[in-house]
Each structure stands twice: as structure tokens, then as C-alpha cells.
Amino acid sequence: MIEEKFKLENQLCFRLYTASRLLTQAYHPLLGEHGLTYPQYLVLLVLWEKDAQPVNDIAKRLLLETNTVTPLLKRMEAEGIVTRSKGKEDARQMIVRLTKKGHDLQKKLTDVPDTVGNAVICENVTPETVPGLFGMLDDIIKQLKQ
Amino acid sequence: MIEEKFKLENQLCFRLYTASRLLTQAYHPLLGEHGLTYPQYLVLLVLWEKDAQPVNDIAKRLLLETNTVTPLLKRMEAEGIVTRSKGKEDARQMIVRLTKKGHDLQKKLTDVPDTVGNAVICENVTPETVPGLFGMLDDIIKQLKQ
DNA sequence: GTTGTTTATATCGTTCACGATGCAAATGTA
DNA sequence: TACATTTGCATCGTGAACGATATAAACAAC
Numbered sequence: 001m002i003e004e005k006f007k008l009e010n011q012l013c014f015r016l017y018t019a020s021r022l023l024t025q026a027y028h029p030l031l032g033e034h035g036l037t038y039p040q041y042l043v044l045l046v047l048w049e050k051d052a053q054p055v056n057d058i059a060k061r062l063l064l065e066t067n068t069v070t071p072l073l074k075r076m077e078a079e080g081i082v083t084r085s086k087g088k089e090d091a092r093q094m095i096v097r098l099t100k101k102g103h104d105l106q107k108k109l110t111d112v113p114d115t116v117g118n119a120v121i122c123e124n125v126t127p128e129t130v131p132g133l134f135g136m137l138d139d140i141i142k143q144l145k146q
Numbered sequence: 147m148i149e150e151k152f153k154l155e156n157q158l159c160f161r162l163y164t165a166s167r168l169l170t171q172a173y174h175p176l177l178g179e180h181g182l183t184y185p186q187y188l189v190l191l192v193l194w195e196k197d198a199q200p201v202n203d204i205a206k207r208l209l210l211e212t213n214t215v216t217p218l219l220k221r222m223e224a225e226g227i228v229t230r231s232k233g234k235e236d237a238r239q240m241i242v243r244l245t246k247k248g249h250d251l252q253k254k255l256t257d258v259p260d261t262v263g264n265a266v267i268c269e270n271v272t273p274e275t276v277p278g279l280f281g282m283l284d285d286i287i288k289q290l291k292q
Numbered sequence: 293g294t295t296g297t298t299t300a301t302a303t304c305g306t307t308c309a310c311g312a313t314g315c316a317a318a319t320g321t322a
Numbered sequence: 323t324a325c326a327t328t329t330g331c332a333t334c335g336t337g338a339a340c341g342a343t344a345t346a347a348a349c350a351a352c
Contacts, residue, residue, distance in 0.1 A: 002195050005259040006252065008207065012266065012276065013169045014188060015283040018209050020162040021309075022290035027159065028310095039338065042160060049148050056300060061154065063164050066301055068339050074302095075337075092300040092347045106152065113151035120158065124285040130158065133282050137161040139270040144168035167339075174340090185308065202330060212331055214309050220332095221307080238317045238330045 026119050030112050034105060040076055041109075043069070047082065047098050048106055054093040055084075063145070081105065172265050176258050180251060186222055187255075189215070193228065193244050194252055200239040209291070227251065 008014055024038045031041050039062075046061050047053065059069040073096055076082045081102040087093030125133070154160055170184045177187050185208075192207050193199065205215040219242055222228045227248040233239035271279070 005263075006191055006194055008188070008191050008195070011191070011259075012280070013166070013173065013184075013262065014191075014208075015280060015287065016162060016166040016169055017184075017188075019283050019286045019290075020159070020166040022209070022287060023159045023162055025310090026290060037337065038159075038163075042154070042163075045152055045154050045157070045160075048152055049154070054300075055302095062160075063168070065340060067303080067341085070302060072338070087300095090300080090348070094301065113157075116159065117151075120286050120289055122285050122289040124282050125289070129282065133279070134158070134161060136270050136275065136279050137165050139268050140165045140266050141161065141168060143266055143268040143271070144165075144172060171340090183307065200330075201332095210308095211310060213311085213333080216332060218308075233330095236318070236330080240331065 023116070023120065026116050027112070030109070030115060034108055035079060036081075036105070039064075039068075039072055040081075041112075043072065043076065043096075044081070044098075044102065044105060044109075047096065047102065051103075052095055052097045054087060054095055056093070058096060063141075076102075169262070169266065172262050173258070176255070176261060180254055181225060182227075182251070185210075185214075185218055186227075187258075189218065189222065189242075190227070190244075190248065190251060190255075193242065193248065197249075198241055198243045200233060200236075200241055202239070204242060209287075222248075 004010055027038050027041065031038060036044070042062055043058060046058050055066055055069055055073065058073075059066045062069070073082060073084060073094075077084050080099055083097045083099060084094050085097070087095050121127075150156055173184050173187065177184060182190070188208055189204060192204050201212050201215055201219065204219075205212045208215070219228060219230060219240075223230050226245055229243045229245060230240050231243070233241050267273075
């Protein structure tokens with residue numbers, strides 16, 4: 001008999017991993033239409049809030065390493081969504097800026113948040129319960145960031 | 147001014163994605179000690195519950211595609227953790243079985259669930275609130291599976 | 293100023309994820 | 323039995339993630 005602690009049903013991580021994957025998949029057709037991946041969409045969210053950021057600030061905001069973000073940004077540069085240029089004050093930095101195409105994508109993706117948001121609404125996940133879910137996930141993230 | 151719906155702080159998916167990544171990272175040192183990755187650990191959880199399963203059953207249980215699971219299992223086979231052999235009733239199936247090494251890993255990993263479990267305990271995430279979190283995540287998963 | 297350290301980014305290798313496609317075994321139908 | 327379809331798995335290509343390492347610029351100490 002398998003111990004309770006090893007049952008898949010008792011694993012928080014498996015739930016987070018699965019929910020994250022499935023929700024990312026829900027974004028896929030909406031973003032793919034515009035040649036974007038989900039992590040690239042996250043970079044856009046960061047740059048729409050504040051344009052012209054160094055790689056490090058983007059990575060820190062997304063809690064990713066630069067070795068993940070750098071290739072991702074180079075692909076976005078190749079797609080003409082962002083530009084990357086050396087910082088003037090600090091020549092080590094690479095400043096990432098939205099192109100017109102990158103900026104304009106916001107209008108084209110205007111329906112994405114609500115479409116995905118509506119896709120998860122169900123019995124126990126409603127506008128009333130989501131804040132509580134956010135709180136717990138934020139707590140987990142804060143805790144694991146140390 | 148950026149719209150509310152595009153703010154990173156209002157995204158469920160980003161929270162799930164980040165929490166999943168960070169929690170998986172918490173497993174990394176514990177599993178890496180035994181030459182395992184997190185997805186490989188998930189396969190072990192499935193096989194410890196029930197040995198000798200075809201690739202498809204493992205993939206379905208983890209909500210993954212076989213094209214993800216097949217290479218993963220081949221790596222585990224190369225590590226001597228599982229064997230893969232053609233099914234006798236249905237020659238299309240590949241039956242995956244734990245080796246002694248794979249079976250014995252359970253004892254060696256006995257502390258992993260509690261160690262990781264304790265790492266997430268914090269103010270809003272306690273033995274009392276976790277069932278509610280499980281319920282919401284299960285709801286999201288169920289909803290997105292269609 | 294020379295040297296040592298830190299910081300910002302990039303490169304490399306490995307392992308997922310996953311869409312698209314291929315192939316052989318099983319199944320269904322005429 | 324013949325042929326089409328479905329099923330189970332594998333292969334291929336691309337894009338993340340991430341540990342390890344490299345490189346150049348900035349900074350610090352002497």
C-alpha cells in the first residue's frame with residue numbers, strides 16, 4: 001500500500017504544475033494567432049507597464065533568470081516586437097524597448113485577458129473566490145522566494 | 147496608463163506559472179541528489195501507486211502527451227529506474243515497470259514530501275487552508291480539461 | 293592606476309512541453 | 323479476406339527553464 005504522502009492527489013506541486021500548463025495552453029490559440037508564446041506575452045505585459053527596461057529588470061519582474069529571458073528577447077527582436085540596445089549610462093545593460101508592432105499588439109490582444117479569465121470561471125472559482133486564491137498563491141511565491 | 151486587465155498583478159496564470167516553477171525548484175536539490183528531475187519524480191509517484199503501466203496510462207494520469215513522456219521514460223530507462231517492454235496482449239503498448247532501483251527510490255525519498263510541504267507553510271497557507279486551495283486548483287484543472 | 297570583485301548579459305548543454313507527423317498494430321466494416 | 327480507420331507510441335523541430343560557465347563593464351581597495 002502506497003503511503004498517503006506519495007499519492008499524486010495529495011501533491012500541491014502537481015496541481016500547480018498541471019493548472020499552470022493547462023491555463024498556458026488556453027492562451028496558446030489566442031497568442032499563436034499573433035505569433036506569440038505565453039512567456040513572450042508576459043514580457044509584453046512587463047513592457048506595456050513600463051517601456052525601455054534592462055534585461056535584468058524584466059527578468060526580476062518575472063522571477064526568471066537572464067539565461068531564460070535573453071534568448072526569449074532575441075526571438076522577440078527577430079520578430080520585430082522589441083529592440084535591444086546597449087545602455088548609455090551603463091554599457092553592460094541591454095535596454096529592451098517596444099517597437100510600434102510591439103506596442104500595437106496590446107490593442108490586438110485586448111480580448112485575451114477576459115477570454116482566458118472566463119475560461120476558468122466555475123463552481124469554486126468565481127470573482128468572489130479568486131482574491132483568496134491570489135492571496136494564497138502570492139503567499140506561496142513569497143515564501144519560496146526566501 | 148495601462149489597463150487593469152493587463153497588469154501582471156491581476157494575472158492568475160502568471161501566479162500559477164511562478165508558484166509552479168518555484169515549488170519545482172524546491173524539489174530540485176532533493177531529487178537531484180538521486181539523479182531525478184521533477185517530471186521523473188511524478189512518473190515514479192504514478193508507478194509506485196501501480197506498477198507495470200503502458201505509456202498512455204502514465205501520460206493520461208499526468209495530463210501530458212506521450213511525446214513528452216516517451217523521451218522522459220527513455221531517460222529513466224537509461225538510468226536503470228524503469229524497464230520498457232512491449233505489451234503481450236497489445237503489441238502497440240509499451241509497458242513501463244519499476245526496476246529494483248526504481249522501487250527502492252521510494253525509501254530514499256521518504257522525506258521529500260514533508261520537506262517540500264513544510265517549505266510552503268506560511269500565514270495564509272496552512273493545513274487548514276490547503277484543502278480549499280486544492281479544491282480551487284482541482285476545479286480549474288477540471289474546467290480546462292473540458 | 294593596478295588589481296580584485298561585483299554586476300549585467302550571453303553562451304552552452306540538458307531536460308522538459310508540445311504541435312506536427314510517421315508508423316505499425318489493432319479494430320471495424322464491407 | 324480486403325481495406326479503411328483508429329489507437330499507441332515514436333520522431334522531429336521549436337521554445338522555454340535552468341545550472342554552469344564565460345565575458346566585459348563598472349566599481350572598490352589599495
